[in-house]
Amino acid sequence: MAELLLEIFSEEIPARMQAKAEADLRDAMEKALKEAGLKWKLLAACSGPRRLTVSITGLSERSADVKEERKGPKVGAPDKAVEGFLRGAGLSDISEAEVRSDPKKGDFYVAVIETPGRDAKDIIAEAVPAIIRGFHWPKSMRWGTGDLRWVRPLQRITCVLDGEVVPFDVDGISSGNEVEGHRVHGRGPYTVTGWEDYSKQLEGAGHVKLARADRREVILKGIEAVCKKAGLEWIEDQGLLEEVTGLAEWPVVVLGDMDPDFLSLPPEVIQLSMRTHQKYFAVNDAKTGKLAPHFIVVANIEATDGGKKLAEGNSRVLSARLDDARFFWDLDKAKPLEEMAKKLSTIAFKAELGSLGDKVERVAALADELADAVGAAPHLAWRAARLAKADLVSEMVGEFPELQGIMGRYYALAANPKEADPSSLLATLDEQQRSKVADAIRDHYKPQGPSDNVPTDPVGIAVALADKLDTLIGFWAIDEKPTGSKDPFALRRAALGVVRILIENKLPLNLRYFLEWQFREQFKKDYLEFAEIADNLEIFLEDRLVVALRDSGGRHDLVSAALETEKGQEGGAIYTRIVKRVEALGDFLGTEDGANLLAGYKRAANILKAEEKKGALPDNLVVDGALIDAGADQEIHLHQTLGQVRHDIEEPLKNEDFEAVMTELAKLRGPVDAFFEHVMVNDENPQVRANRLALLADIRDTLHRVADFSQIEG
Numbered sequence: 001m002a003e004l005l006l007e008i009f010s011e012e013i014p015a016r017m018q019a020k021a022e023a024d025l026r027d028a029m030e031k032a033l034k035e036a037g038l039k040w041k042l043l044a045a046c047s048g049p050r051r052l053t054v055s056i057t058g059l060s061e062r063s064a065d066v067k068e069e070r071k072g073p074k075v076g077a078p079d080k081a082v083e084g085f086l087r088g089a090g091l092s093d094i095s096e097a098e099v100r101s102d103p104k105k106g107d108f109y110v111a112v113i114e115t116p117g118r119d120a121k122d123i124i125a126e127a128v129p130a131i132i133r134g135f136h137w138p139k140s141m142r143w144g145t146g147d148l149r150w151v152r153p154l155q156r157i158t159c160v161l162d163g164e165v166v167p168f169d170v171d172g173i174s175s176g177n178e179v180e181g182h183r184v185h186g187r188g189p190y191t192v193t194g195w196e197d198y199s200k201q202l203e204g205a206g207h208v209k210l211a212r213a214d215r216r217e218v219i220l221k222g223i224e225a226v227c228k229k230a231g232l233e234w235i236e237d238q239g240l241l242e243e244v245t246g247l248a249e250w251p252v253v254v255l256g257d258m259d260p261d262f263l264s265l266p267p268e269v270i271q272l273s274m275r276t277h278q279k280y281f282a283v284n285d286a287k288t289g290k291l292a293p294h295f296i297v298v299a300n301i302e303a304t305d306g307g308k309k310l311a312e313g314n315s316r317v318l319s320a321r322l323d324d325a326r327f328f329w330d331l332d333k334a335k336p337l338e339e340m341a342k343k344l345s346t347i348a349f350k351a352e353l354g355s356l357g358d359k360v361e362r363v364a365a366l367a368d369e370l371a372d373a374v375g376a377a378p379h380l381a382w383r384a385a386r387l388a389k390a391d392l393v394s395e396m397v398g399e400f401p402e403l404q405g406i407m408g409r410y411y412a413l414a415a416n417p418k419e420a421d422p423s424s425l426l427a428t429l430d431e432q433q434r435s436k437v438a439d440a441i442r443d444h445y446k447p448q449g450p451s452d453n454v455p456t457d458p459v460g461i462a463v464a465l466a467d468k469l470d471t472l473i474g475f476w477a478i479d480e481k482p483t484g485s486k487d488p489f490a491l492r493r494a495a496l497g498v499v500r501i502l503i504e505n506k507l508p509l510n511l512r513y514f515l516e517w518q519f520r521e522q523f524k525k526d527y528l529e530f531a532e533i534a535d536n537l538e539i540f541l542e543d544r545l546v547v548a549l550r551d552s553g554g555r556h557d558l559v560s561a562a563l564e565t566e567k568g569q570e571g572g573a574i575y576t577r578i579v580k581r582v583e584a585l586g587d588f589l590g591t592e593d594g595a596n597l598l599a600g601y602k603r604a605a606n607i608l609k610a611e612e613k614k615g616a617l618p619d620n621l622v623v624d625g626a627l628i629d630a631g632a633d634q635e636i637h638l639h640q641t642l643g644q645v646r647h648d649i650e651e652p653l654k655n656e657d658f659e660a661v662m663t664e665l666a667k668l669r670g671p672v673d674a675f676f677e678h679v680m681v682n683d684e685n686p687q688v689r690a691n692r693l694a695l696l697a698d699i700r701d702t703l704h705r706v707a708d709f710s711q712i713e714g
Contacts, residue, residue, distance in 0.1 A: 408438075510574065516530060
């Protein structure tokens with residue numbers, strides 16, 4: 001068994017590409033070696049700022065000999081068929097083929113193709129250059145006069161099998177057995193014979209942590225240590241942690257100081273400036289929980305002074321960035337939000353849907369209409385919607401687009417009502433009302449992803465729903481819907497946001513009314529036109545509801561069952577009611593009564609379906625009480641119980657108490673079981689038969705008041 005080490009060394013690989021490149025190289029090596037007939041015990045890969053590495057242990061020294069038999073045409077077949085067989089099998093004459101006999105089909109030719117195994121070294125020398133040349137990067141480049149494309153200029157390829165170099169050449173770069181360490185602490189080069197030697201030298205004298213997990217652990221322990229010593233708390237940022245893990249070969253955590261005067265800026269501005277421009281971690285004061293005038297930087301060098309000069313240099317760079325931010329902050333605060341909002345009319349939203357100013361007018365009107373339904377004050381929802389997009393023209397959001405909405409909130413709170421124009425949108429509001437409007441400006445973009453929270457204040461809910469619904473309605477009105485994987489305007493995210501806001505805030509909102517209102521009032525569509533568009537958009541929203549419920553652990557069949565029944569309700573589907581149905585169904589079907597009643601329902605539904613398919617199902621199935629009374633005891637009992645249950649579920653259905661409904665349905669379990677055990681549905685008397693089919697239809701229809709049980713598996 002052999003051991004292989006492969007390192008592909010280049011200039012700096014972007015941090016965001018390293019993990020995927022590591023996995024892609026591992027997969028490519030696995031595929032190439034497997035197809036060549038080699039086997040191994042362990043294949044592992046690692047990645048870093050300048051290198052991708054694969055190590056393989058227990059590798060076959062040679063691929064196995066392969067013997068293949070290829071069946072050909074019958075003896076005496078036309079020349080063309082024989083010639084094609086010879087070409088495919090690589091034979092020069094038919095005499096090289098064997099003749100086999102089949103009792104039924106007669107004699108036929110067989111080519112026995114023997115392919116000798118190959119040395120692992122030869123296979124690797126062929127596979128690695130092919131992998132490098134065909135490797136996919138999100139972005140790649142060429143350099144010098146060669147044709148090879150790589151993420152950054154390739155500098156060295158190390159390929160060693162059992163201590164010996166596997167010789168090959170890629171675009172003028174010859175494979176070898178030397179590697180390079182840290183640029184400052186241990187550049188090398190180092191001659192290596194395998195993984196153990198490689199890792200020992202690089203992680204020792206070479207000052208290179210090879211594995212991402214090891215570098216991440218060093219960074220986390222360093223952060224913990226400096227925070228504990230300084231009485232600080234790390235503001236956790238997993239995205240930035242992954243990025244800096246890919247930036248430093250020998251990570252060293254250093255605590256730096258920031259001018260405390262910058263704490264007058266919004267904390268989000270400071271954190272984003274640190275993160276985006278400098279890749280620093282922000283920290284809070286452990287005692288107050290507020291942002292502290294310090295930062296954490298992950299350096300790629302172990303300074304002799306403990307990082308003092310390095311921290312000072314980073315502090316100066318951060319100060320320059322924050323000076324710019326403070327300039328933007330002061331400039332923006334001097335301009336009222338309403339003045340900013342006026343500029344929105346000069347910014348295109350979508351050619352067919354007008355400017356951002358036009359969108360704001362539509363959103364404000366819809367927020368006003370939605371307000372009562374979600375428990376918000378209409379005048380606050382309208383004001384918040386009018387100002388929600390204003391910060392898009394601010395200097396700060398121009399520099400940091402991620403702060404849209406957040407800065408709008410700060411600008412709304414910073415406005416001095418005493419100095420404002422009496423006619424301004426914020427002037428007549430008290431402090432609490434202004435705070436609600438400001439929070440709604442911040443929250444109306446939420447949720448922006450699956451991990452983001454939804455707005456919970458009624459004013460924020462009204463504006464967030466109005467913004468998302470207007471976007472959806474607008475794009476549906478101009479027939480620009482998502483297709484396949486393409487969704488350039490994030491319409492699926494907007495729809496999922498609507499669903500999550502309604503579900504997580506338990507809002508029993510009739511969406512259909514507001515869809516039609518917006519189509520009619522804002523897009524001036526006639527009824528026939530907007531009804532069809534609204535139907536289509538409703539289906540799209542329901543699909544997102546199904547996704548949301550499945551993602552939260554709901555069974556797909558229960559979701560479909562509840563949704564199908566909900567569609568038939570007066571006023572259309574109410575999402576919160578669907579959630580209640582799904583939860584109650586799940587609990588009920590987990591009981592013995594529920595499981596058995598489902599089985600009884602399936603039996604009844606299958607009989608009805610079979611009769612309908614045969615064309616033997618009578619029209620207008622109605623139970624005749626007189627025929628029931630003359631029937632079996634079990635038939636009478638089922639009929640009486642069905643009548644009682646239908647009556648008793650009306651009130652809890654009206655109150656959306658689906659647990660109580662399930663309690664009533666459980667009473668059907670015994671009578672349904674007894675009926676099927678003792679009563680023959682297909683009676684010889686056609687009237688009795690029709691009556692018993694009507695009884696089965698009553699079972700089906702009663703259960704369908706809660707959910708379409710035909711959608712439920714089991």
